[in-house]
Amino acid sequence: MNPVSIRELAKWYGEIAGLNKVNIELQTGITGLVGPNGAGKSTLMKILTGQLRPSYGEVLILGEDVWKTPSARRRLGYAPEGDSFYEDMSVLSFVRAMGRLCGLGGSADAFAHEALRQTGALEFAGKRLKACSKGMRQRAKLAQALVHKPDILVLDEPLNGIDAGGRREMLRLFEELAASGATIIVSSHILEEIEAVTDQILFLAQGNVIASGPLAEVRGLLKDHPLKLLVTASDPRRLGARLIESGLVTGIVFQRRRGLEEEDLVLSVPQVESFYRAFPGLARELGVVVERLVPLDASAEAVFGYLVGEEMGGGA
Amino acid sequence: MAEEPLEINEVDLFPKAMGATVVDRWTLSSAPDESRAPALAWWPVARIGLGLVVKRRIFKVFMGLGLINFLFFSAMIYFLAGLAAQLKGQRFGQGPLEFARNFIFTGTGESYRDFISGQNIVVMLLLAISGAVLVGNDFRFRSLTFYFSKPLERWQYFLGKLVATSLLVSMLTLLPCLALFVEYGLFGDTFDYFIESWRIFFGIVAYGLLVSVGMSTLLLGVAALLQRTISIVMVWGLIFIFLPIVTEVIHEAARGSHYWKLLDFWSLLQWCSNAFFGIESSLFSAEPWYPIAALAAWLGAALWAFWSKTRAVEVVS
DSSP states (O other): OOSEEEEEEEEEETTEEEEEEEEEEEOSEEEEEEOOTTSSHHHHHHHHTTSSOOSEEEEEETTEETTTOGGGGGGEEEEOSOOOOOTTSBHHHHHHHHHHHTTOOTTHHHHHHHHHHHTTOGGGTTSBGGGOOHHHHHHHHHHHHHTTOOSEEEEESTTTTOOHHHHHHHHHHHHHHHHTTOEEEEEOSOHHHHHHHOSEEEEEETTEEEEEEEHHHHHHTOTTSOEEEEEEESSHHHHHHHHHHHTSOSEEEEEEOTTSSOEEEEEEESOHHHHHHHHHHHHHHHTOOEEEEEESSOSHHHHHHHHHHHHTTOOO | OOSOOOOOOSTTHHHHHHHOOSOOHHHHSOOOOOOSOGGGTHHHHHHHHHHHHHTSHHHHHHHHHHHHHHHHHHHHHHHHHHHHHHTTTOSTTHHHHHHHHHHHOOOSHHHHHHHHHHHHHHHHHHHHHHHIIIIIHHHHTTTHHHHHTSSOOHHHHHHHHHHHHHHHHHHHTHHHHHHHHHHHHHTSSSTHHHHHTHHHHHHHHHHHHHHHHHHHHHHHHHHHHHOSHHHHHHHHHIIIIIHHHHHHHHHHHTTTOGGGGGGOHHHHHHHHHHHHHTOOOOTTOSOTHHHHHHHHHHHHHHHHHHHHHHHHHHHHO
8 A cells, every 4th residue: 555645636726726636656755746836736735634625536645535534644744834833832832732733642742852853953942933043943843743753744845944954954854764664745946955865756737747756767758858968078079970870869069168179069869768778889889988978957957847848838 | 674663761862862873763762652532632722722822921911800800709708707707696797797798799699690790801801812812823824734734623623722712711700700609608607508509500600601612602703704913802892892882872772672682792691691590680581582592693603704714724725
C-alpha cells in the first residue's frame, strides 16, 4: 500500500477548477511539488491534509480517506505557508498545543522539546512567537508538524525566510526523515533546493498534473525541447561536423569562451539516451578529448518552464 | 536501523537527546501512542482558548470586578449569620436583623437570580473584549488551518471554543453563585436549607448554564462573523445595550405589548431565570413558547453564523 493515494481528485470553486481529476500514488521519500501560482498546489495540499472537501475523488492516507476519517490525520504533519497563530504564545507552548491537538496527552511536552531540537528551534523555545524572526517562525511551524511523529509530512514553502545555512540544515533534516521511512511532500518555488534533495517531482499547472516522476525521465520525455548540452573538447569544429553527420544532434551553436580563442559547443540533442550511448565512441573515433559535458536545461526550473509553456499551448 | 532505539524518559530528555548524533524520529523515541480518546479532541482547543484569555491583564481586571461583587455578597451572608448568632435569644435587634436579611441577601431564588444577573454585566464586558482573542483571530489570521489539519472535526472545534468561553462565564456566574448557596446553607442552624431549597439549587445550575452556554454561543457567532475586537464590541453593545432600550421604548409606545421584548436577549434570559427559580412573572405568562422560540432563534442564528464562516474558510481557500 502506498502511503498516499490520490484518485480521480477534483476540486471546483464554482465554475473554476482548482484541481482536475488528479491521480497520484506517492511513495516513501521526498516528493517535490512544483507549479506556478494558481496551479492547484495549495488546493492539493489542503485536500491532502483534510482541510478541504474534494468535489470528486478521494485521498487515501495509508489506506484511510483523509476527509471522511479525521483520525487519519494523526498520521499527517502539515506546515502551512502562512504562519499566523497566537502571537502571545511561546514557541514551546505553540508546539506543545499542536501536539495536544494531535492526541498527545502528558507526553506532549517531551515530544515538543524533541521536535524543537530536531528543527533547531530549541534555543528560542521560550521566545514569544511575535518576537520571532521569519526563519524562527518557519522552524517553529516545522516543529509543530513533526511533534507527533507523523508518517507523512506536507510542507508548504518550508524554506521561505530561512537563511542559506538554515536551509541546508532543513534539507538535511528532510533527507534524514525520508531515509527513516517518512513520506514528505514539499512545495517550494526554489526549485534548485527541491532538486537537491529529490528527483521525484510533481509538476502542476492549471489544476492538472502535467508531469511526474524522476526529473531526468521527465526531461527525456520533452521531445519538442531537445536537451541542450555544453561540450568543451579539443577540436570542437570537427566534433560538431561529425555529430551533425551522425544525426545525433539537430543543432549546434559554437560559443566562444570569454577572452579566449577556444570555442565550446552547445548541442541540441533530441534523443538523449542514444546520444549518451553513441557519443563516447564517436569522440574516441575522432581522437577528440572531451573535457566537459554539461546539460544546460535539465534543471527542474528549465523543465518546469518547458512544461508550463507546453501546457499553455506555446512551447519554448 | 542497526542501532538499538534510545529510551528517552520525558524527564531526562535533554541530556540524552544532546548525545544523539542522528536526527531520527524512530530511534530517538518511538512514535507516541494516542493518549487521548478522539472523542475528547475538543479539550485541547478549549485549553488553548482558556490559556489565551486567562493570561491577559483585562481578564484579571474583569475577574476582579466579578470577585468584588461576590465578596460583597459573601461578606454580607457571613456578617448577617454572625449577627444572628450574637443576637440569638435576645429580643433587642431582631427587627433590624430581619430587615437587613430581607434587604441584603434573602437566600431565596430572587437573590441568586439577581446575583447572576449582576455578574452578567461583567460577563458581557469580558466577552466583548475577549471575543477576538478566543475566536475572531482564528478566522481573521487564518489560524484555522492549524486546527483543521489536525485530527479534529469542525464540531469539535466549536465545542472546544464553547467550553472555553462557557468556563470563563461560569467562573463569574455559576461557580460563585454555587459558593454563595453553600455558604448561606452552612451558616443556617440546620442543613435543612439544602434539602428545602432544591428548586433554588436547580435554578442556579440551570440559569448559570444557560448564561454560560447561551452567551458563549452568541459570542462565537458574533466573533466568527465580525472577527475584529472593535466590531465585536459594537455589535455586542447593540445587542445588550441598544436593543433593550429600543425594545423598552417600543414596548411603552405599543401600550405594554410584551412581544417586542422577544428581541431583547436580556429579557429572554430574565424570563428563563424566573422559570428556573419558580419566580412569578407577568412577562410572556400567556405564551411560554414565545421566549423559548426567540431564544432558540438567537442561538440558532449564532450557530449558523459560526458554521457558515467555518465553511467559508474552505471556499476562500
